[in-house]
Amino acid sequence: MKDIPGLPISRQGINSIASPYSEQYVHTLSVEELELKEVLELQIQEGLRLSMQGFYLIGSALRQLKALKLHRNSHLRFDEYAKERFKISKRYQHYLINAVEVIDVFSNDKQYIALINGQIPEREFHCRQLLKLGNQPDIWKKAWYKSVMLASGETPTAKIVGEVVKQLQNITIEQNPFEVGDICLIAPGDNPALRGLQGCWAIIAAKNEFYCDIKTSLGLIRQISSSYLLHSAYTEEQQAQIQKIWTLVDKIPSNIKKEEIVIALLRVLGKRFLLSDIEADLLTTLLNSKC
Structure with a gap:
C-alpha cells in the first residue's frame, strides 16, 4: 500500500479499509474524524453489551455517526455500514435514533x-x-x-x-379537538401554569389550532396546549352548574383571591359541579367581602 504523506501508518490502515463498494464512493476522513468515529463505535459496542438498557448510548452514537457521515471512508450508505459493522438492521437503526430524540426531550x-x-x-x-x-x-x-x-x-x-x-x-386526531364552551378536565402534566389543578374542570373560553384559553376556579389561564386537557363526562345539568360556579367565583375580588386559604378553597371548588351547604356559605362570604 502506498503511504500517504503526513498520515501515520496506523491511521492509513483504518482510513483505507476495504469496502464492498466501488472506490469512487470511498472518501478519506481526517484524523479528527477517525478518532471520533472510533470513540462512537466503542460507545455502540458498550451499548450492545448492555443489551436493552444501552439503547440510548447506541442511538446517540448512531445519530452522530450518520449526521457527520463518518461511514463515508468505508461505505456509501450509512444503513449498510451500521448493518455490517454492528449487525443492526436498517429499521432498528431508525428506532434507536428516534428514541434518542424522545429521551432528550424528557431529560x-x-x-x-x-x-x-x-x-x-x-x-x-x-x-x-x-x-x-x-x-x-x-x-x-x-x-x-x-x-x-x-x-x-x-x-x-x-x-x-x-x-x-x-x-x-x-x-389527538384533530390538532385541537375542543370548542369554545366545552367543559373539560385538566391534566397538568409538567405545565407550571396548571399546578394544583389536577382533575379540576376547565371551560374553553377561546381556542386556536393548538391552544386554548380556559376558565378555571383560579381564574382565566391563557394559551394552554390542548394536550393538557381531557374530554369530560359531565351531564348537561352538571355543566350548567359548573358554569354557575364559575360565574360566582369570577366575581370574588381579585385581592381576596390571592390569600392562600382562598386559593385552597378555590381549588376544591374547581372539582365540584354541586356545592355543599358549607361550600356555598363560604363562597357567599367571599362574594360579600370588601376589597
Whole structure:
C-alpha cells in the first residue's frame, strides 16, 4: 500500500479499509474524524453489551455517526455500514435514533423529570410506542406521565404504554379537538401554569389550532396546549352548574383571591359541579367581602 504523506501508518490502515463498494464512493476522513468515529463505535459496542438498557448510548452514537457521515471512508450508505459493522438492521437503526430524540426531550425538561420522579423510558420499545403519536413532544410527555401513574411509579410495561398511546391517538386526531364552551378536565402534566389543578374542570373560553384559553376556579389561564386537557363526562345539568360556579367565583375580588386559604378553597371548588351547604356559605362570604 502506498503511504500517504503526513498520515501515520496506523491511521492509513483504518482510513483505507476495504469496502464492498466501488472506490469512487470511498472518501478519506481526517484524523479528527477517525478518532471520533472510533470513540462512537466503542460507545455502540458498550451499548450492545448492555443489551436493552444501552439503547440510548447506541442511538446517540448512531445519530452522530450518520449526521457527520463518518461511514463515508468505508461505505456509501450509512444503513449498510451500521448493518455490517454492528449487525443492526436498517429499521432498528431508525428506532434507536428516534428514541434518542424522545429521551432528550424528557431529560431537558427539569420540571417534567421532577413530575415523573426521574422515571424516564428505560427501553427503546417505550419510545417506539410514544413515537406513534407523531412528532408531538407535549403528547409524548402526557402519554408517558399517564403510563407512569398507571404503573404506580414503577417502569410501565409495553402493554400499559401501548394502551395509553391508543387512547391519546383517538383524542389527538384533530390538532385541537375542543370548542369554545366545552367543559373539560385538566391534566397538568409538567405545565407550571396548571399546578394544583389536577382533575379540576376547565371551560374553553377561546381556542386556536393548538391552544386554548380556559376558565378555571383560579381564574382565566391563557394559551394552554390542548394536550393538557381531557374530554369530560359531565351531564348537561352538571355543566350548567359548573358554569354557575364559575360565574360566582369570577366575581370574588381579585385581592381576596390571592390569600392562600382562598386559593385552597378555590381549588376544591374547581372539582365540584354541586356545592355543599358549607361550600356555598363560604363562597357567599367571599362574594360579600370588601376589597
